[in-house]
Each structure stands twice: as structure tokens, then as C-alpha cells.
Amino acid sequence: MSRPILFLALTGQFALAQTPPTGEADYQVNCIACHQIDTKTGGPSLVAIAETYPKEKEAEFLAWAKAPGKKDLALIEMPSMAHVPDDALIRIHDYILTVTTDKKEQKSKPQFPQFREPHRKLPYVVHCFLPDTSPASLGVVLPGNLTLCWDTESCRVSYVWHNSKTNLANGMWLGKLSSKPFYRETGEAFFSLAEKPTYLGFRLIEGYPEFHYRIGETEVRDLIRNGSTADTWQRTFTLTNPPAKFSLNLAHEGSVTITSDKGKFTGDVLTLTGDEAKSFTLTFSKP
Ligand code: HEC
Missing domain, CATH: 1.10.760.10 (Cytochrome c-like domain)
Structure with missing residues (x-):
């Protein structure tokens, strides 16, 4: 068997x-x-x-x-x-x-396409991952040497730094900034409004971004542009349905002077009447 x-x-x-x-x-x-x-x-x-x-x-x-x-x-x-x-x-x-007899090495394709700095017209806005801010932040690269990190979660500027190169690209993960931010907003709430802002998007006006968000009943448009010198930037706010009295907490780190064409400053806090809040411009200058 x-x-x-x-x-x-x-x-x-x-x-x-x-x-x-x-x-x-x-x-x-x-x-x-x-x-x-x-x-x-x-x-x-x-x-x-x-x-x-x-x-x-x-x-x-x-x-x-x-x-x-x-x-x-x-x-x-x-x-x-x-x-x-x-x-x-x-x-x-x-x-x-x-x-391999009689064989020659073929040119291999690069595994990763080489990163080339894009030739970009300034200003521009990029969706990239920046350090020390929410992942939902945008880079606003202005002519001159200024780049702002605008956080779409808190709807405010996280910081501003000197970016010597126009090296930000969409989707890019930037582990480290090319220089230390020289301006950082530190006030707990930027607006004296009770609710949290809801980001609605941005549009470009001659290349400059105007961010659009809503806080409760109030709609805010925040246009970011260069000021009159290379180290100056401006934010023009246009509010729809502002409250009768309204303030902004402009507390910050870094020696930057902030002026406003409307309202009154008490320390870092700018108070505006509802009428003034409909449209006002802040100027930020680095000495
Ligand atoms: C997991 C990947 C991997 C495997 C599997 C592997 N190798 Fe390699 N091998 C490499 C890499 C990477 C190098 C280049 C290392 C360097 O130059 O630092 C290399 C280099 C070599 C070299 C060239 C050394 C020199 O002096 O230039 C030889 C020979 C070699 N491998 C033989 C083999 C043989 C034979 C096997 C199978 C028995 C094998 N390898 C399996 C990854 C591998």
C-alpha cells in the first residue's frame, strides 16, 4: 500500500x-x-x-x-x-x-520632478502648509519682501515675515520659514464680536486678496495690499451690518506701528462707531 x-x-x-x-x-x-x-x-x-x-x-x-x-x-x-x-x-x-554584455545604461527619468521656482507675478496667494499656524492657512506674498500668513480658521493674520524668495507653491509643506516672523497677532480675539468667524473665501482685486468672512450678523471683507513703502502693508475692512459700537484688538508681537484712518486707539484696542466700521483702513509699518 x-x-x-x-x-x-x-x-x-x-x-x-x-x-x-x-x-x-x-x-x-x-x-x-x-x-x-x-x-x-x-x-x-x-x-x-x-x-x-x-x-x-x-x-x-x-x-x-x-x-x-x-x-x-x-x-x-x-x-x-x-x-x-x-x-x-x-x-x-x-x-x-x-x-549586460553590449548594454548601455538608459537615462532614467527623475523619480521626483525637479522643483523649479515658479515665475510668478506678485502679489499671489498660495495654499501651503506653514509652521505655527492652522493647516488651513494661506500665504499672501506681496511685492517687496513681505509674506503674510492668513489663517482661514481664525480669519486673521497669524504672522508676517520677510520671504526673500517667491518660493511658496500650492500644496507645499514649509517646515521652516526663511526668516523669523517680525509681526504676530497676539490678542485673544481680533474682533470684539461674540461669535467665531466663518470663512467664506477670497477674491483677487488687482492680484491682492480680499478675504471674506462672517461673524454672527456681520459680514467682513478684509483687503490686504502693500502700503507706500516696502515694509508697509494695509488692510482695508468693509463691514456689512456692523454693530453700533465695535472694536479690534491689535495686540501684537514685534515692533510694528499700526495706524487707522478711522476710530480711536486705547492702547492696542481700536474702537469704531458702526458708521466708521463700514469702511476703514489700517496701516502696518515696520520701522
Ligand atoms: C532593498 C534594495 C536592494 C536589494 C534587494 C539589493 N540591493 Fe544592491 N544596492 C542597493 C542600493 C541602494 C545600492 C547603492 C548603495 C550605495 O551606493 O550606497 C546597491 C548597490 C549594489 C552594488 C554596487 C556596489 C558598489 O560598489 O557600487 C552591488 C554589487 C549590489 N548592490 C549587489 C546586489 C545584489 C547581488 C543583490 C541581490 C542578491 C542586491 N544588491 C540586492 C539596494 C539593494
Whole structure:
């Protein structure tokens, strides 16, 4: 009864032993994920490897495969192939030398398209991720050297900094600013209105953004523009349905002088009548 079973098992083993191991198969199991024949991908191409390791450098090839070093800083570190037996590594080496005969390395496409600074007309508004503000912030890049971070969540300016380059792009994640912000709004609430602002969007007026938001019954339009000098910016507020008496808390960090064409300042707080609040302009100047 047991004979046929034994017979089958034997033929099975025989069949396996008849397929001789090939360097190509070993390469496909162990190396293909990172090494392509004639293009540089995760690791160098087989063409490049064959150039560095001709037949007489077999020992060095094995040494590298078992304990890889670090040569190309732009690539990941190659994991050790010490689990692959020497005879398999030698077969892989022979396969590499054979398969690359008469082959040249193809120019590979860059993995990431190179970042080029966009040629942009100033001013412009970008949706990018800026540090120390809500993720829903926008960058307002003004002519001159000023960039404002406008937070659409709190509907106010988080900070202003000198951005020497027009390097902000949509979707970009900026881990660090090119210079420390020199102005930051610190008052707990910017408007003396009880409700939280709801952001409604912005439109561009000659390239300058006019932000639009609602606080309770009051609708606010906040147009940001350059002032008369490179380090000056202006915000023109247009309020629909303002309360009879209304104030803005302009407390801030940084030596910036703020003036208003309407209303009265008491310290950092600007108070306006409902009529004045319909339209007024603040000027921010850095000395
Ligand atoms: C997970 C990816 C990965 C796998 C799998 C891999 N390698 Fe590599 N290999 C690399 C990287 C990355 C480099 C380039 C390292 C550097 O230059 O710092 C490299 C470089 C090499 C080099 C060139 C060394 C030199 O001196 O320039 C050889 C040879 C090599 N690998 C052989 C192999 C062999 C053989 C296998 C399979 C048994 C294999 N690699 C599997 C990633 C890999």
C-alpha cells in the first residue's frame, strides 16, 4: 500500500533536482526589487554593477553583497544579502556580467520632478502648509519682501515675515520659514464680536486678496495690499451690518506701528462707531 506513495514522493524530488539553479532566478528572487538591468532605480543598474565588478572582482562583489557599504548618498542603504549562499551570489554575478554584455545604461527619468521656482507675478496667494499656524492657512506674498500668513480658521493674520524668495507653491509643506516672523497677532480675539468667524473665501482685486468672512450678523471683507513703502502693508475692512459700537484688538508681537484712518486707539484696542466700521483702513509699518 505504501509503495505508490513513496514512488510519487521520489519523482517529485527528482523533478525539483532537475531544474538547475540559475543566476537569473537567484537575481529575480533577491535583487530585482532594487536593481534593473539598464536603468538606475532603487539601486544602481546591472550595467553599472558589471562595470565596477568584472569577473576578476568576484571576491569584492561577494564582499559587498554580504556587507554593503554606503556610496551614493542619494540612494537608500542596501540591505545585507548575507543570507544568500556564496554559490548563488557567484551565479548572480555571472548572470549580471552576461545579461549586460553590449548594454548601455538608459537615462532614467527623475523619480521626483525637479522643483523649479515658479515665475510668478506678485502679489499671489498660495495654499501651503506653514509652521505655527492652522493647516488651513494661506500665504499672501506681496511685492517687496513681505509674506503674510492668513489663517482661514481664525480669519486673521497669524504672522508676517520677510520671504526673500517667491518660493511658496500650492500644496507645499514649509517646515521652516526663511526668516523669523517680525509681526504676530497676539490678542485673544481680533474682533470684539461674540461669535467665531466663518470663512467664506477670497477674491483677487488687482492680484491682492480680499478675504471674506462672517461673524454672527456681520459680514467682513478684509483687503490686504502693500502700503507706500516696502515694509508697509494695509488692510482695508468693509463691514456689512456692523454693530453700533465695535472694536479690534491689535495686540501684537514685534515692533510694528499700526495706524487707522478711522476710530480711536486705547492702547492696542481700536474702537469704531458702526458708521466708521463700514469702511476703514489700517496701516502696518515696520520701522
Ligand atoms: C532593498 C534594495 C536592494 C536589494 C534587494 C539589493 N540591493 Fe544592491 N544596492 C542597493 C542600493 C541602494 C545600492 C547603492 C548603495 C550605495 O551606493 O550606497 C546597491 C548597490 C549594489 C552594488 C554596487 C556596489 C558598489 O560598489 O557600487 C552591488 C554589487 C549590489 N548592490 C549587489 C546586489 C545584489 C547581488 C543583490 C541581490 C542578491 C542586491 N544588491 C540586492 C539596494 C539593494
